[in-house]
């Protein structure tokens with residue numbers, strides 16, 4: 006990058022906030038999808054919204070592409086740097102600005118971690134509901150950009166349902182307030198558009214979130230089944246009975262084996278296990294939990310374990326959450342795919358995935374949010390064997406196609422990013438993508454704001470999702486991948 | 488029917504704020520609708536979109552309306568995937584009809600409207616909701632996919648039919664609250680909820696708002712999970728309506744807990760009586776004449792809002808009805824001379840206790856003297872930038888809508 010521009014950044018936000026040394030830059034080369042890498046020219050560490058604004062103004066004037074980055078835990082290459090561009094890291098905007106318990110609102114800067122909000126409001130009996138498993142480390146800015154979900158989004162919704170307002174810098178450098186701590190702001194829901202736009206429309210500098218009262222009671226059970234379709238039937242019955250569980254998670258035999266090898270949760274031997282959690286007022290949980298138990302039994306559960314205390318509940322969740330990282334115990338490499346199918350299509354799509362695994366001679370484990378049909382197939386391979394990486398890539402892509410054919414989506418929570426943009430035409434017509442592009446062009450006519458993400462670029466067709474590599478966060482035991 | 492047959496001259500019945508549209512189009516298919524819209528854009532015809540017409544008067548007064556495009560003939564239920572708890576319906580389907588279909592599988596779209604004719608498209612375009620928003624949010628929170636007709640004649644989609652999906656820009660959110668200014672909503676897909684197994688409503692009566700606000704605060708800090716919540720004041724009577732809906736024993740237990748927190752014994756309603764009460768309650772702010780405003784506040788400010796209403800009243804503006812839906816949003820019906828109403832709106836907009844004061848219903852004279860939408864916001868500025876792309880000829884609800 007032109008030294009003259011680098012000097013402008015130094016003048017604007019201070020020389021110590023401008024990183025240009027390769028050893029400093031290498032950390033920012035990729036997010037948690039490490040097979041997509043690109044070295045940024047410059048990394049900028051603003052400390053305030055005003056700093057962000059100054060940076061974006063320089064980028065706008067000089068035609069420099071910029072990529073916002075939270076804590077780099079994204080799984081779709083959303084924060085992948087752009088050649089010749091800068092990375093704007095929001096890590097230093099990490100203050101909790103206001104906690105308003107009576108109005109159940111918290112205002113934070115984007116670099117605050119997801120769990121920090123809950124940590125700060127827990128003493129008052131409140132929590133922040135969206136709970137991605139990376140919550141100890143991922144940033145609120147990243148959550149807003151990805152519209153992140155968590156195990157409990159079946160009942161509580163995604164990030165978009167819990168954000169009241171943001172302050173953001175538009176690609177032209179203008180600082181805007183979108184949304185309001187008060188309800189019913191007039192006009193189109195621009196906030197709803199920004200949430201989930203993967204950092205392509207603005208850089209978020211402040212977030213107002215809604216917090217919830219901690220539920221009075223939580224109950225969790227684990228049920229073992231002889232087949233995925235029986236477990237799937239149990240889920241359908243529970244939901245048809247008018248019950249909306251806080252979480253419904255499913256694991257198949259491969260995933261159970263991996264979890265057992267890694268953290269020994271003592272899961273019963275089974276083809277499929279189902280974890281169901283209810284929360285809410287004690288009387289409601291007590292009454293509905295009995296129905297859930299009976300439903301699982303009637304659907305053919307061979308064994309049911311009800312968590313008797315927090316420790317047992319913790320063990321069940323540990324087994325579930327460890328399943329991903331645990332794949333490393335049974336396979337040298339693996340892909341984590343993220344796709345969605347309508348819940349009733351789960352058995353059909355699972356059968357297709359099994360056939361695919363048999364046909365290609367590859368092992369695929371399945372751990373997923375069964376309540377909302379969000380699949381996370383784990384595709385096992387060994388990169389040392391020639392052709393296996395390519396095969397795994399092809400299989401991962403094929404599964405996405407099954408999801409779309411079943412009426413689902415190519416991503417339920419990890420985002421499109423740089424990774425899946427070439428799959429977008431499978432879900433949306435050319436006209437639809439063109440209109441999405443026009444939204445982007447309206448706000449970012451110079452195409453400088455996180456370019457090359459979300460919407461397909463014709464020249465790169467045939468790209469496939471990348472292999473799984475353990476993220477430092479997982480290695481450090483700070484979070485497991487959902 | 489050909490496109491031209493579906494086009495008729497406007498009549499007095501089609502008038503909006505006294506402005507009779509030149510023509511009314513009632514296309515029968517999404518493709519026809521898109522064609523009519525593209526023609527209108529090419530010919531720069533000022534176009535108003537109409538669902539059931541129940542909220543068509545919301546907005547500024549138009550100088551002229553060339554065309555009304557109605558969705559009355561696009562009222563098909565596209566698919567109720569009851570196993571997946573999602574539904575796709577065309578924009579012109581009345582909300583009430585939709586919920587009747589869903590009832591067959593004991594499901595519902597938990598959105599209420601004061602208006603019998605409210606359609607799927609209309610509730611999205613206005614993002615209007617009733618007291619159940621306390622638990623389930625507004626239409627934008629339940630919307631998971633849309634088909635839109637763009638002014639250039641293209642039919643496009645965003646979102647999908649699954650409840651969890653982050654692929655692409657959420658254009659469904661963008662058109663929520665857009666009041667027909669960006670594109671035509673052709674069909675919409677929602678996530679659904681099961682009908683509750685049991686339901687019960689408590690009604691507390693109060694001599695003044697202060698006592699009511701104390702009970703509201705007690706409930707707000709408790710573990711009582713209400714499905715609907717409504718504060719209502721009219722003719723010097725204050726009532727608090729609380730609905731709990733869950734499993735039978737849980738509903739009882741919740742009601743008992745709420746009763747324990749309230750300062751005086753509430754009336755208990757269930758079954759048909761309960762349903763009738765809520766129906767009335769939702770319609771109440773709209774029933775008689777007067778100016779209806781929408782406004783919002785921070786929940787902790789309720790006592791201050793109540794005091795503010797008393798001040799308005801003492802200045803000669805009759806506060807005919809106040810309906811506080813959920814903990815911080817509601818409707819206000821004012822009666823009085825135009826000048827008094829205008830002054831009251833001005834006072835409310837200047838007051839720190841409330842925000843987003845929007846005039847939903849008023850006579851033409853009032854609407855001509857004050858901006859119904861109120862001061863601009865960051866979202867409205869961004870909305871305008873997007874509108875230039877979506878509607879380059881500026882035909883859609885031009886001048887009337889919020890952007």
Ligand SMILES: Cc1cc2nc3c(=O)[nH]c(=O)nc-3n(C[C@H](O)[C@H](O)[C@H](O)COP(=O)(O)OP(=O)(O)OC[C@H]3O[C@@H](n4cnc5c(N)ncnc54)[C@H](O)[C@@H]3O)c2cc1C
Pocket residue numbers: 036037072073074075076077078079080082083084095115136137138139142143144145146147148149150151152153154155156203204205207208209210418419455476478479484485486487
């Ligand atoms: C172990 C592990 C487990 C995970 N579990 C889940 C899960 O359960 N559910 C889930 O949904 N996701 C999960 N993720 C994915 C990831 O954690 C989320 O997408 C998270 O929201 C990313 O936050 P981040 O701060 O790391 O963002 P980054 O990776 O730094 O950035 C992600 C995207 O957000 C944009 N961005 C970041 N900050 C801003 C800002 N201030 N303004 C504008 N754009 C911005 C970036 O440009 C990029 O496009 C997991 C990831 C890992 C590694």
